[in-house]
Amino acid sequence: MSTTVAHRQQAEVTLDTQTIEVIAEIEAQVVAPEQPTRVETTWAEADSGLWVANHGGYYGGTVDRQGDHFFVADTFGEYVGDFRSLDEAKARLTDRLHVLLPDVIRPTV
Numbered sequence: 093m094s095t096t097v098a099h100r101q102q103a104e105v106t107l108d109t110q111t112i113e114v115i116a117e118i119e120a121q122v123v124a125p126e127q128p129t130r131v132e133t134t135w136a137e138a139d140s141g142l143w144v145a146n147h148g149g150y151y152g153g154t155v156d157r158q159g160d161h162f163f164v165a166d167t168f169g170e171y172v173g174d175f176r177s178l179d180e181a182k183a184r185l186t187d188r189l190h191v192l193l194p195d196v197i198r199p200t201v
Contacts, residue, residue: 133186147189148196155181
């Protein structure tokens with residue numbers, strides 16, 4: 093039985109302070125990339141009393157006004173709740189989408 097062992101030669105390198113700072117900055121960018129941010133949910137009024145959510149380019153669900161109430165269904169058609177204001181209904185759906193679709197993120201620019 094034979095074993096082959098490879099020995100690498102090591103070279104000694106001297107770097108100036110500016111070069112070390114540049115290397116450290118490059119390493120910092122590789123190790124700690126920009127943190128993603130929550131995507132924006134935009135709204136379109138598809139019909140009178142019916143709002144549709146666009147969550148980062150994906151269908152997010154609907155807010156449907158029925159009398160004085162706003163019924164919310166998420167991206168999967170699941171009932172989210174019945175709210176007294178449009179703003180509250182939209183906010184609840186947006187919050188739910190960030191939980192249901194956590195991978196829908198965009199890098200911070």
